[in-house]
Amino acid sequence: MSVTTITADDTTAVREVPRRIIAAWAANDGDAFAGVFTEDATMILPGDVYVAGREGIRAYMSAAYAGPLKGTRVFGEPVSAKFLGPDAAVLVTKGGVLAGGESEVAPERAVRATWVLVKQDGQWLITAYQNTPVGA
Numbered sequence: 001m002s003v004t005t006i007t008a009d010d011t012t013a014v015r016e017v018p019r020r021i022i023a024a025w026a027a028n029d030g031d032a033f034a035g036v037f038t039e040d041a042t043m044i045l046p047g048d049v050y051v052a053g054r055e056g057i058r059a060y061m062s063a064a065y066a067g068p069l070k071g072t073r074v075f076g077e078p079v080s081a082k083f084l085g086p087d088a089a090v091l092v093t094k095g096g097v098l099a100g101g102e103s104e105v106a107p108e109r110a111v112r113a114t115w116v117l118v119k120q121d122g123q124w125l126i127t128a129y130q131n132t133p134v135g136a
Contacts, residue, residue, distance in 0.1 A: 091115040
């Protein structure tokens with residue numbers, strides 16, 4: 001892999017993926033949330049949650065926004081980004097779910113997450129996502 005194949009725009013775009021998720025979550029929009037994932041993506045969450053495919057992610061998050069996650073927000077910021085090639089990257093973030101009017105993630109909801117990203121049709125999307133509670 002040549003360093004010249006990774007552009008500054010790609011580096012910025014990879015680091016912006018969490019902001020797209022934050023915006024979709026703030027709107028409690030399952031469609032927008034799922035739109036940040038590839039068609040065949042996977043999402044693994046605490047509590048033995050495994051969701052496969054963009055449609056599965058859309059359904060899971062839409063139900064969560066209508067139920068236990070209604071009115072919540074999420075925060076995540078990159079800790080590191082590593083390119084595996086010009087069209088693949090791994091992003092590690094820290095963050096978690098914000099309840100009510102919180103401005104900081106409560107320790108019991110803090111997570112570290114790994115995002116496997118791929119560039120499809122010029123856009124960086126999540127193909128695999130997994131998070132782990134910090135206190136686990």
